[in-house]
Amino acid sequence: MKVALFVPCYVDQLHPQVAHATVRVLERLGVEVVFPEEQTCCGQPMANAGFAADAAPLARHFLEVFGGFDHVVAPSGSCVSMVRNHYGAFLSGAPGFDRLRRGTWELCEFLTDVLKVGELPGRYPHKVGLHQSCHGLRELGLGSPSERMEPRFSKVGLLLSRLQGIELVSLSRPDECCGFGGTFAVAEEAVSCLMGRDRLADHLAAGAEEVTGTDVSCLMHLDGLARRTRLPLRFRHVAEILAEATA
Amino acid sequence: MTGHAERAARFAADEPRAHWHDQALWFVRLKRDRMAAAVPEWEALRERAAAVKAHARARLADYLEQFEREATRRGLRVHWARDADEHNAIVHRILSERGVTRVVKSKSMLTEECHLNPYLAARGIEVVDTDLGERIVQLAGEPPSHIVLPAIHKKKEEIGELFHRTLGTAAGASDPTYLTQAARAHLREKFLAAQAGLTGVNFAIAETGGIVVCTNEGNADMGTHLPPLHVACMGVEKIVPRLADLSVFLRLLARSATGQPVTTYTTHFHAPRPGGELHVVIVDNGRSRLLAEEGFRGALACIRCGACMNTCPVFRRSGGYSYAWTIPGPIGSVLAPGRDPVAHGSLPFASSLCGSCDAVCPVKIPLHDQLLARRREVVRAGGQPLAKRLAMRVGGWVLRHRALYEVAGRLARLALRRLPRALLYGRWNAWGRQRELPAAPAESFRDAWRRTRGDGRG
Numbered sequence: 001m002k003v004a005l006f007v008p009c010y011v012d013q014l015h016p017q018v019a020h021a022t023v024r025v026l027e028r029l030g031v032e033v034v035f036p037e038e039q040t041c042c043g044q045p046m047a048n049a050g051f052a053a054d055a056a057p058l059a060r061h062f063l064e065v066f067g068g069f070d071h072v073v074a075p076s077g078s079c080v081s082m083v084r085n086h087y088g089a090f091l092s093g094a095p096g097f098d099r100l101r102r103g104t105w106e107l108c109e110f111l112t113d114v115l116k117v118g119e120l121p122g123r124y125p126h127k128v129g130l131h132q133s134c135h136g137l138r139e140l141g142l143g144s145p146s147e148r149m150e151p152r153f154s155k156v157g158l159l160l161s162r163l164q165g166i167e168l169v170s171l172s173r174p175d176e177c178c179g180f181g182g183t184f185a186v187a188e189e190a191v192s193c194l195m196g197r198d199r200l201a202d203h204l205a206a207g208a209e210e211v212t213g214t215d216v217s218c219l220m221h222l223d224g225l226a227r228r229t230r231l232p233l234r235f236r237h238v239a240e241i242l243a244e245a246t247a
Numbered sequence: 248m249t250g251h252a253e254r255a256a257r258f259a260a261d262e263p264r265a266h267w268h269d270q271a272l273w274f275v276r277l278k279r280d281r282m283a284a285a286v287p288e289w290e291a292l293r294e295r296a297a298a299v300k301a302h303a304r305a306r307l308a309d310y311l312e313q314f315e316r317e318a319t320r321r322g323l324r325v326h327w328a329r330d331a332d333e334h335n336a337i338v339h340r341i342l343s344e345r346g347v348t349r350v351v352k353s354k355s356m357l358t359e360e361c362h363l364n365p366y367l368a369a370r371g372i373e374v375v376d377t378d379l380g381e382r383i384v385q386l387a388g389e390p391p392s393h394i395v396l397p398a399i400h401k402k403k404e405e406i407g408e409l410f411h412r413t414l415g416t417a418a419g420a421s422d423p424t425y426l427t428q429a430a431r432a433h434l435r436e437k438f439l440a441a442q443a444g445l446t447g448v449n450f451a452i453a454e455t456g457g458i459v460v461c462t463n464e465g466n467a468d469m470g471t472h473l474p475p476l477h478v479a480c481m482g483v484e485k486i487v488p489r490l491a492d493l494s495v496f497l498r499l500l501a502r503s504a505t506g507q508p509v510t511t512y513t514t515h516f517h518a519p520r521p522g523g524e525l526h527v528v529i530v531d532n533g534r535s536r537l538l539a540e541e542g543f544r545g546a547l548a549c550i551r552c553g554a555c556m557n558t559c560p561v562f563r564r565s566g567g568y569s570y571a572w573t574i575p576g577p578i579g580s581v582l583a584p585g586r587d588p589v590a591h592g593s594l595p596f597a598s599s600l601c602g603s604c605d606a607v608c609p610v611k612i613p614l615h616d617q618l619l620a621r622r623r624e625v626v627r628a629g630g631q632p633l634a635k636r637l638a639m640r641v642g643g644w645v646l647r648h649r650a651l652y653e654v655a656g657r658l659a660r661l662a663l664r665r666l667p668r669a670l671l672y673g674r675w676n677a678w679g680r681q682r683e684l685p686a687a688p689a690e691s692f693r694d695a696w697r698r699t700r701g702d703g704r705g
Contacts, residue, residue, distance in 0.1 A: 007692050009646065013656040014685045016692035035696050041646040046639050048600060050622030050631070054643030061647060086619075138602035146280065147558065147606035149289040173273070177560045181599025186677040188597065190256035193681040194265060194564050195599070224682030 001115075002032040004066055006074035006104070008216070009041035015216045021243035022075045022107055028246055029115055039065045043090075044082040048182045052089065059090035067096040071114065072104040075239045077136025077214040080106040085139050106214055107239055109142055112155045122245030125165030129208030130157055131199065131222065132175045133215035142214065146175050156214055156238055163245045169206035176202075180221040196225045203233065210234045212241055250593025255565030269563040271399060276557045278506025279607070285508075286498065296499055297611040299492050300548035303453075304538065310453040310486045311529065317456025318527060321518050328530045331361035334480065337528050338363060338445070339370055341478055347372065347442040351434075353460065353467035354378040355447025356394050356551055357480050357530060360573045363445075374445070375437045377466035379430055386413045392567030394574060395504045395553035400566055434466070444470035448481030448527070449550070450496060454489045457517035458527060461500060461510040468514055475523040479516070483534050484547040496550060499609035504552040537585050542620050546581050548610040555604035555614055561597055570594060577604035577614045584621045592630030595621035656691055663687035 003026065007019040026033050043058030062083065066072045074080050083104045091097040111117045132154070136142040143154035160166055179185065179195025186192075200222060203211050209232075213219055216237055223235040259265045283289045303310055315325045326341075328334035334357075342350065350367065352358065352374050364374045364385075376385045380397035384390065387409055391397030398406070407421035416429045446467045450459040458479055460467045471477040487493060501510040519525035538544050556562045556576035567575040572583040572591060577598065583591035595618045604614040625631060645651045663671070664687050672679040690698075 009652070009656075012692045013660060014687055016688055016690065016695060019692040020695070035693070035700075037693060037697070038649050040649055040652045043643070043646070046643050048619065048622075049635070049639060050595070050619070050624075050626035051636075051639040051643070052623050052626070054639045057647050058643060134599070134601035134603070138606055145603070145606050147603055149283050149286070175603075177599045177601035177603065179560065179599055181601070184596070184599045188252045188255060188561070189677040189680060190252070190259040191561055191564050192599070194259050194262065195560050196682075198266075198269070220685050221682065224678070224684065227683040228681060 001030070001071070002034060002069070003071040003073045003110070004069040005033050005035045006039060006042075006066065006072050006079070007035070008074060008076045008079045010220070011075065011216050015220070015237070018075050018216055018237040018239055021237065021239040022073070024243040025107070025111075025239055025246065026073065028243075029111070029117065031115070034069075036065050042079045042082045044079060044086075045182055047082065047086060047089075056090040059087050060094075062087075063091055063094060063097060063100055066104070067100055070103055071110070072100070073107055073110045074104070075107045075214070075237060076216065077106045077133050077140050077142060078217060080104055081135040081139040106136055106140055106142065108156045108159055108214055109140065111159060117159070120159060120162050120242065120246060122162075122242070123164040124160075124241055124245035127167045127169055127207055127209045128160065128241070129169050129171060129203035129206055129211045130154070130160065131178060131203075131211055131213035131218055132156070133213050133218045134175075134177050136214045137175055143175075160212070160238065160241065163241075166245075169203070169208045171202045171206050173202055178218045178222055180218045182217070185221055192221070193225060196221055200226055200231055200233065204231065208233065210236055210241075212236050212238050214238055251565070251569050251571075251597040252593060254569040254571065255561070255597065258566040258569055259564055265564050265566075267402070268400060268566060272396075272557045272563045275396070275506060276554075276607075279503055279554060279557065280506075282502040282506045282508060286502070292495055292499055293609055293611050296495050296550075296609055297548060299487060299495060300610050301545075303486055303488055304484070304544060304547055307483060307486065307538065310488055311483060313453040314451055314456055314486055315529075317454070318458075319456070321456050322525070323456065323516075323519065324524065324526045326526060326528045328528055328532070330532045331530075334361045334528055334530045334532065335363050335366040338478055338480065339367060339372070341476070341526055342367070342372055342443055343370070345443070345476060347476065349437075349441050350374045350443045350445055351377050351437055351441040351466075351470040351474075352445040353447065353462055353470055354381050354397070355445070355480055356391075356574060357447055357482050358445065359391060360532065361480075361530070363480075375434070375441075377434055377437065377464075377470055378462065379427065379464060382430060382434065383409065386410075390573070392575070393553060393556055394551050395556075400568070438469045438473055441470065441474045443474050443476035443478060446471060446477065446479050448479050448485050449500070450487050450493055451481055451485045451527070452488075452490050452493065453486055455517060457490075457515055459493065459513060459515050461497075461513050463505070463507070463511040465512045468512055471516070472520070475520070476526075477516070477519070477523065478526045478528065480528045480530060483529055483531055484549075500550055500552055503554040503607070503609040533586055537582070540585065543581065543585060543617055545612050546578065546585075546617060548612055549578050550610060552609060554607045554609065558603045558607045559598070560601065560603070561599060565597070570597065577618065578612065581612075581614060581617045581621060584625060588621070588625050588628040589630040592625040592628070595619075595625060653691075653693070660687040660689070660691070664689070
């Protein structure tokens with residue numbers, strides 16, 4: 001199987017190790033990975049700030065770059081949700097858009113839903129807190145949000161829990177927002193940081209050594225707060241954990 | 248112009264207090280979770296409620312007219328008000344024609360929206376709010392900070408101090424039972440002396456022409472059972488088609504609002520009391536304009552349970568006043584810009600778009616999508632500062648051209664790696680006030696990919 005790797009702009013530039021880990025995980029599972037170099041950004045920063053006119057060309061560009069692939073995989077629930085749930089406003093009716101929308105996956109859901117990975121032979125002897133990023137959780141349905149009264153599941157949690165030696169800690173607020181929220185992190189800096197510190201306190205109280213998640217953006221915000229006050233927490237994208245555990 | 252961010256920052260600056268506020272509301276959210284989990288058909292109930300509201304909305308005029316016919320047949324008197332001014336004038340006329348100068352009122356967000364209290368006070372009519380939380384904020388000279396928990400922003404010590412000043416309770420007393428008893432004795436006098444009772448309306452039933460009022464303190468009942476005159480004020484969206492529909496909403500309302508299985512007092516008013524009068528004032532005040540807005544009319548389904556406020560991580564840490572509008576929180580941030588996208592332009596941005604509000608909403612209003620849509624409106628209406636508009640324009644342009652994007656990326660990484668800390672963390676950098684910037688790598692992913700896999704596969 002061949003997939004096109006979509007590396008969100010800030011991952012490409014600031015956290016390339018997450019994209020490298022994504023490639024390693026996919027290739028280890030026998031997937032052929034290509035990286036279309038014309039890709040840039042999905043346009044979410046503009047779209048979420050309400051600047052639709054500035055986001056629309058980026059959506060069209062994305063369709064041009066990725067439109068020819070059966071599967072597009074990205075280590076970011078938020079960017080994938082942009083394509084799947086919000087591109088309709090810019091691309092509705094465009095040739096190839098429906099196929100693109102159906103074929104764009106967040107890494108973990110690609111592993112569970114498309115590759116149907118059952119066992120992940122790997123070992124990761126650490127106490128890990130899972131930060132369930134909001135867009136992955138509530139827009140992509142990577143898990144059941146705590147507000148909804150339906151059977152409980154977590155695709156990311158399931159993948160991680162199969163690793164030997166891992167201990168996923170229990171949070172008092174399992175899916176509260178970390179406060180990143182794109183431009184919110186800057187425009188509402190005070191509340192954003194308060195939210196982030198509360199998330200960190202929950203992870204620390206639960207005994208986490210590491211915090212992981214599907215979105216580098218949330219982790220970058222939490223990491224920035226933790227480093228400022230020198231909290232004893234490490235932040236790793238779930239792809240990094242899977243890549244290391246299965247090495 | 249001061250927006251939500253500045254007001255929220257002031258609230259959040261007192262971090263222990265913001266945490267206390269957050270905990271108090273989170274406690275309610277947890278109670279709601281427990282109660283909702285105890286109803287196996289919870290999600291089906293939400294679907295049903297949304298469907299009933301959508302149906303009622305689609306035939307709103309018909310159901311309102313049916314309500315008027317049936318209510319009139321039962322001896323209620325129905326009045327129509329286009330806006331807040333007409334509403335206030337109608338209520339004042341009803342009261343003054345009967346020589347009423349002392350009124351007790353149970354909680355009604357509509358009358359808050361219309362600023363009825365000051366209107367009547369200016370015309371020599373005393374209006375006493377009888378919901379305990381409402382009475383507290385009224386004595387403090389403040390508006391409610393939350394639609395279900397109006398005084399949630401006040402600590403019991405502060406209420407003790409306020410009651411000491413206004414009701415003569417013992418100095419330094421903060422025991423909730425003692426303070427509640429004092430308020431009850433004080434309100435009892437007001438109930439006994441009142442010449443009219445004002446209430447809101449939680450549901451109006453088109454089929455029967457009756458109205459339903461839900462309270463936890465029985466104050467609507469106290470206020471309407473003693474005096475001979477009852478004036479009930481309702482927004483046009485409160486209509487439900489049939490009596491049978493009520494069960495759906497009554498099961499959802501209290502569980503979503505406070506985590507109770509049902510509101511303590513759910514009172515049906517289907518006729519004036521013998522010898523008395525029951526007036527219903529039906530108010531539009533911008534609602535038909537919302538009905539005409541295709542992307543937002545779903546917000547009319549709101550039953551004012553406040554669940555979106557209790558779950559909203561931003562509301563919990565910024566307080567109701569930071570929204571500077573009658574209805575705060577996610578639903579208020581959707582409704583207020585519908586009135587004026589520039590004046591309330593900061594509200595749709597007072598959200599991380601986490602989507603918890605949608606998932607908790609008992610009538611399934613897609614709140615976070617509507618907040619996003621409101622942002623687009625605010626931008627279109629020119630309600631965002633020039634600097635941000637420019638940044639978005641330039642950012643979009645750079646990201647559209649791969650070569651430019653790569654150059655910008657290299658420069659940004661270089662800056663992060665080489666610039667002195669004092670420069671990187673200057674006043675301009677809102678990210679860096681409380682957070683470290685990411686440690687930039689020397690090489691981007693695409694550079695590494697080109698270097699190691701530059702074999703034409705890309």
